[in-house]
Structure formats: structure tokens, C-alpha cells
Amino acid sequence: MVVSCEEVWREISNYLEGEVDPGLRAAIQEHFRGCKHCTAVLDGTRNVIELYGDERMFEVPLGFSQRLHRRLEENMPRSRGLAFGWMVAVTAAGLVVGGFEVGGSSVFTRPELRSEHAQPGSGVPAQMMVVVSADGKTFHAPGCRFIHDKAKLRTVTVSEALREGYAPCVRCMKKYLSGAVISRPAFAGTEAHIPGSEAQSRE
Amino acid sequence: MPGEATSLENPAEKSNEEMLIRRIRGGEHELFYELIRPYERRVYSAAFAILRNEADAEDAAQEAVLKAFKHIRQFRAEARFSTWLIQITVNEARMRRRKEHAHIMEPIVDHQDEEGNYTPRDFADWREIPSETLERNEVRQKLAEALASLGQKYREVFVLRDMQHLSIQETAKAVGISTASVKTRLLRARLMLRDLLAPGLGGSWNSKVSFAKGDKPW
Numbered sequence: 001m002v003v004s005c006e007e008v009w010r011e012i013s014n015y016l017e018g019e020v021d022p023g024l025r026a027a028i029q030e031h032f033r034g035c036k037h038c039t040a041v042l043d044g045t046r047n048v049i050e051l052y053g054d055e056r057m058f059e060v061p062l063g064f065s066q067r068l069h070r071r072l073e074e075n076m077p078r079s080r081g082l083a084f085g086w087m088v089a090v091t092a093a094g095l096v097v098g099g100f101e102v103g104g105s106s107v108f109t110r111p112e113l114r115s116e117h118a119q120p121g122s123g124v125p126a127q128m129m130v131v132v133s134a135d136g137k138t139f140h141a142p143g144c145r146f147i148h149d150k151a152k153l154r155t156v157t158v159s160e161a162l163r164e165g166y167a168p169c170v171r172c173m174k175k176y177l178s179g180a181v182i183s184r185p186a187f188a189g190t191e192a193h194i195p196g197s198e199a200q201s202r203e
Numbered sequence: 204m205p206g207e208a209t210s211l212e213n214p215a216e217k218s219n220e221e222m223l224i225r226r227i228r229g230g231e232h233e234l235f236y237e238l239i240r241p242y243e244r245r246v247y248s249a250a251f252a253i254l255r256n257e258a259d260a261e262d263a264a265q266e267a268v269l270k271a272f273k274h275i276r277q278f279r280a281e282a283r284f285s286t287w288l289i290q291i292t293v294n295e296a297r298m299r300r301r302k303e304h305a306h307i308m309e310p311i312v313d314h315q316d317e318e319g320n321y322t323p324r325d326f327a328d329w330r331e332i333p334s335e336t337l338e339r340n341e342v343r344q345k346l347a348e349a350l351a352s353l354g355q356k357y358r359e360v361f362v363l364r365d366m367q368h369l370s371i372q373e374t375a376k377a378v379g380i381s382t383a384s385v386k387t388r389l390l391r392a393r394l395m396l397r398d399l400l401a402p403g404l405g406g407s408w409n410s411k412v413s414f415a416k417g418d419k420p421w
Contacts, residue, residue, distance in 0.1 A: 013393055047397075047404070051336070054337055057347075058248035068243060
């Protein structure tokens with residue numbers, strides 16, 4: 001098969017794309033061997049494709065990306081992912097606070113306190129070990145001088161004591177009850193130092 | 204070859220992209236920044252190639268990216284995200300162009316004979332060009348001018364196929380023409396650009412290339 005220059009020019013783009021059938025391809029290649037002009041056109045066209053295909057050809061304006069992101073940000077609704085994150089954070093915070101109240105109970109209802117005068121032990125670290133007596137109404141730090149029946153004491157965690165309806169001793173647990181909000185983070189989940197109290201329990 | 208370049212796709216990247224799209228659809232909107240980051244330059248250059256003005260191109264590119272975000276649920280996984288994004292960009296840029304030129308009685312169809320054979324005007328020898336050529340501002344400027352001087356319909360196809368590396372089919376879909384028309388326009392665009400650039404680049408700009416209207420070889 002012999003092809004003319006006009007036919008080569010017509011097919012040169014397809015030739016470079018690899019989209020001519022083998023017979024025509026061979027004929028075009030044969031033509032190139034003897035035609036300086038068509039070879040120049042082939043080389044030039046290939047160079048055009050190569051040069052323009054280079055990503056350096058277009059430079060984006062300075063700050064383009066930042067402006068694009070800003071525009072997106074202005075138009076982007078708060079994502080569910082983010083909202084979910086906030087929800088989790090708020091819920092977690094609520095649980096931390098509430099956790100002290102329910103003392104780690106699996107049910108989220110507060111049991112009825114044994115004493116009408118008791119304060120809920122929401123500020124007391126849930127895992128702290130305390131002592132309770134069977135006929136008492138409050139839980140105490142071990143060694144608290146206001147424990148009533150020292151013979152029937154048992155050691156439990158604050159969360160267990162709260163679950164059973166015990167209220168914190170307003171003396172030995174005073175720190176957690178009065179300044180709970182400020183001191184809570186420092187004590188959360190730790191065996192905090194429990195200050196003694198000199199005052200007399202009303203129990 | 205352009206055809207070879209387009210068919211290559213990193214499966215890991217594609218899979219990561221699909222995962223990002225799923226998560227964005229699921230509400231993690233911030234991941235959209237990550238999804239579009241590799242294509243920002245391409246979006247801009249597609250818009251610029253059509254609008255030929257930096258400010259308009261940037262505005263159109265921003266609008267296109269926003270539209271892609273808002274309509275991410277309409278993206279079909281069988282297509283490439285980049286193709287879909289470029290398609291939106293082309294539509295956006297074309298719409299703006301129509302609006303801006305609405306007062307000018309511009310023909311919707313370019314009546315230049317697409318089927319007619321194109322005869323190269325110049326046979327300057329233009330062999331291998333070092334890649335460093337593009338480092339020269341002067342060269343990039345000449346290339347940009349040459350591209351800008353092409354008719355809209357040739358420029359669009361050339362940009363999508365040879366600069367954005369879309370396939371012939373994807374280009375046809377983006378522009379809304381047949382694949383045969385894409386091939387014809389592409390051939391002409393490439394030959395026209397070669398005619399404009401070969402004397403300069405082949406001869407190290409010994410002959411001055413002018414892109415004034417009357418000097419175009421077509």
C-alpha cells in the first residue's frame with residue numbers, strides 16, 4: 001500500500017494515537033522514510049502533544065488554592081462527621097458529669113437517697129474506694145471519724161455506694177461536694193487524697 | 204502517547220478516591236478538600252483554556268468545584284471523578300462564555316469546514332525538544348498565545364484531550380459531539396499549533412512567530 005502526503009496528514013493524529021490499522025500504519029511508516037516534509041510534520045505534532053501535555057504549561061494564579069478552599073468553606077454545611085464529633089464530645093462530657101451521679105450504674109436513673117439531707121455524690125470520683133455500713137446512710141473515706149457502726153463496714157467503690165443509695169459523708173467528702181466543679185478534672189478516675197474533717201457528722 | 208497516558212490509572216488511588224467519595228456522601232464534608240486537591244490545577248486550566256482570562260477562569264473553577272461538591276451524590280462510580288469534575292468545569296466555563304458574549308452575535312456553530320483536509324503550511328524541522336524548554340517563560344507564553352489563537356471548538360477539544368488527558372470518548376461526552384468530530388477537530392488543532400510553533404521552537408525562535416489575526420495559517 002502506498003499513501004500520499006495528504007493521506008498521511010489526514011491520519012497523522014490517529015497514527016500518533018495508535019488508532020490506525022496495521023496495514024495503514026506500515027504504509028505511513030514507509031512514507032516517512034522517504035518524505036522529509038511529513039517527518040517534520042510528525043515530529044512537530046508529537047512535540048505539540050508533549051509540550052501541551054506537560055502540567056507546567058499552565059500556572060495557576062498565586063493563592064488560587066487558598067481562595068478556592070475559602071469559597072468551599074463558606075458554602076459547606078457543617079459536616080455530619082463534625083456534628084457527630086461535637087455530639088460525641090457533648091455527650092461524653094454529659095456522661096462524665098452524669099457518671100458521677102449514677103456512679104457507673106448501668107441504669108441511668110438515680111436511686112432514692114437513704115437520707116433526705118444528703119447531697120448526691122456527683123462530684124466524688126466513681127472508682128474511689130469508700131466504706132459503708134449496713135444500717136448507715138452515708139459512705140465515708142476509710143478512717144473517717146464519723147463512721148457510725150465500724151463493726152459492720154464493707155469496702156465498696158463510690159459508684160457501688162451510690163447505686164445502693166448511700167450519700168457522701170458531708171464531712172470527709174466535703175471537698176468533692178463543695179468544690180466539685182473546680183476540682184473534678186484533677187480527681188477524675190484517680191485515687192485522690194481525701195482530706196479529713198474535724199467537724200461532727202449529723203448522721 | 205496520549206492514549207496510553209490516559210488509560211493508565213493507579214488502582215490504589217482510585218480505590219482511595221472511591222472511599223473518600225463514600226465518606227463525603229456519608230457526611231464527612233471536609234474530606235472534599237482532599238478529594239479535589241490533585242485536580243485543582245486541571246480545573247483551573249480547563250476553565251482558562253475556554254475563557255482565556257485569569258479572573259473569569261478562577262471564578263468558573265471555583266463555581267465548578269462548588270457544584271461538584273453539591274452534586275457529589277450524582278457522581279456515578281463507573282466514571283472517573285476527574286472526568287466528571289472537568290466536565291462540570293467545561294460546562295460552567297461555556298455557560299459563562301455564552302453569557303458574556305451574548306451581546307455579540309456569535310454563531311453557535313463554527314462554519315469552518317471540519318471535513319476539509321488540512322494542509323500544513325510550514326515544514327520546519329522540529330525534532331526533539333528538551334523538557335527544559337518549558338522552564339522558559341517566553342516559551343510558555345508563546346504556547347499560551349498559540350493555543351488562545353485557536354478557534355473555540357478546536358481549543359476545547361485539544362485542551363480536554365491533550366492537556367487534561369481525557370480519552371476521545373470522554374472528550375466527546377464533555378463537549379457534546381461525536382467521537383469522529385473529536386478526532387477531526389483534534390487533528391486540526393494539533394496541526395495548526397504545529398504550524399504556529401514549529402518555525403519558532405524548531406529554529407530557536409529565529410523567525411518571529413506572530414499570532415496577529417491576519418497571520419494565522421488557516
